[in-house]
Amino acid sequence: MxxxxxxxxxxxxxxxxxxxxxxxxxxxxxxxxxxxxxxxxxxxxxxxxxxxxxxxxxxxxxxxxxxxxxxxxxxxxxxxxxxxxxxxxxxxxxxxxxxxxxxxxxxxxxxxxxxxxxxxxxxxxxxxxxxLANVRRLPAAGEPVALEPAGTASLPVADREAASHVIALGASTGGTQALESVLKALPDGIPGMVVVQHMPEAFTAPFAQRLDGLCRLDVREARDGDAVLPGRVLIAPGGRHMSLRRGGTGYFVEVRCGPAVHHHCPSVDVLFRSVAGAAGARALGIIMTGMGADGALGLRDMQRAGALTLAQDEASSVVFGMNREAIRAGGVDRVVPLGALAGEIVRYAGRMPSDSR
Missing domain, CATH: 3.40.50.2300 (Response regulator)
Structure with missing residues (x-):
């Protein structure tokens, strides 16, 4: 070699x-x-x-x-x-x-x-x-993401409906640029989002601040007890796992130190498994570009709990690793290119609270 x-x-x-x-x-x-x-x-x-x-x-x-x-x-x-x-x-x-x-x-x-x-x-x-990264697949600065025209305005979804649903995303290598391209294309009114992007401690806060300044959504580094609200994106802090919990009629996150899972803390599997337990069929799970297998089994748990599950396709991935393993594990409903993920999120939000699958 x-x-x-x-x-x-x-x-x-x-x-x-x-x-x-x-x-x-x-x-x-x-x-x-x-x-x-x-x-x-x-x-x-x-x-x-x-x-x-x-x-x-x-x-x-x-x-x-x-x-x-x-x-x-x-x-x-x-x-x-x-x-x-x-x-x-x-x-x-x-x-x-x-x-x-x-x-x-x-x-x-x-x-x-x-x-x-x-x-x-x-x-x-x-x-x-x-x-192993194909950096030529990185989204260029300002690259447009496919989104239906109707998705550029606020979604006509009642707050109570959006609050009862959650969107969970996991990414690693190449994910910072991929997340930016997706979040910048999303309108107001989508259900609250919880995100794990593999990144060391001290870097997730400025990463969240950057995203917050680039998109319509309220993006922040998650703190223990933060509510998951429509239009809000919570980024798991480096060095700590983030889990979804049910609280009354909505959700909140639990942020805790813990051993690495699949060599990562935060871990996508930890988040996805908690979403399966807390939200069940009222969730959308998305696994994106990244090295390794973190998130594959957690996404399968989400699917078995009734959630809609998506994986970024190989052609648009910087590293086709985590998403490939999720597909192999049988926990992915649809495989879509990066440019279509924002549209998929908008369509998911637009047909709540009916069966998302």
Whole structure:
């Protein structure tokens, strides 16, 4: 098997050395160079283009975000962002994900070498997953999403009907851009949405804030006890599982720490299984692009409880992994392209409270 060629770009010599040591331990990975900034990276890439770039964001001479945009415009390449947990670093990382990065690995300001070695498995898996990503399938900035004209206005759905239903989405690699394209196309009045996007702690809050500024819906990072309301989107916080609970005539979320499920916290399976139990047939489940199998069995549980279940198709997926496993598990009612998901959500909301299937 041909090794995956990795280029490390980070202005810290300590980080470059640690990343090179960690990645070189996996025989499937080969670090072709570790350079101090994007200008050196561009010189190196003239002679040998990498399969994956591990990229710092905050660097002198040229920041990582500018470099990322140049790479994606010239020759789209999978990029794993290795970013600090500072507020500025988190905001820049979210912008990098929107610009085409497929994954993010966090690094602290202090004790970074020890932290990276402690997170070696996560780092190696992120790079290996990134190598499988087809970044040419990432939605371009401002790319329109197919939506019937009637769906561009507020939906004529009574609040009590919308409040009795819930929409659950799960995504991983490539999901940040896919979620953005879908949410931007949705009108007011849809049932409340609960979302798990695999992402480390400290990055989900700025991710939710970005989405909130781009769409009509009220998007926020979930807090324990938050109500699931029509027109509201709750993003599971990194490092904690999110579950749906029934409360009176509506729903709320429970946010708790817990062991990783399918190597992830938050986990799509945890969310989907809770939706199956709390909402049953009054739910729509959607599994999108992502590496691994998280969510496949949970979506099947939703289907068996009477929910309508959808999977993003292979042609529009950056990584056809989680959705492929859900299809194989037999828990998917329909497979649809990314561009049709917003329309499917609108049609689902438009025919409530009758049988959604």
């Amino acid at each position: 041909t090794p995956i060629r990795v280029l490390v770009v980070d202005d810290s010599a300590v980080v470059r050395q640690a990343l090179t040591e960690i990645l070189s331990q996996d025989p499937r990975l080969r670090v072709i160079a570790a350079v101090a900034d994007p200008l050196f990276a561009l010189q190196r890439m003239r002679s040998q283009w990498p399969d994956v770039i591990v990229l710092d964001i905050e660097m002198p001479r040229m920041d990582g975000l500018t470099f990322l945009r140049q790479v994606m415009a010239q020759r789209p390449t999978p990029v794993v962002v290795c970013s600090s947990l500072t507020g500025h670093g988190a905001a820049m990382t979210v912008a990098a994900l929107a610009a085409g990065a497929v994954a993010v690995v966090a690094k602290p300001k202090a004790g970074v070498r020890a932290h990276l070695h402690a997170s070696a498995g996560e780092l190696v898996q992120a790079v290996r997953s990134a190598a």
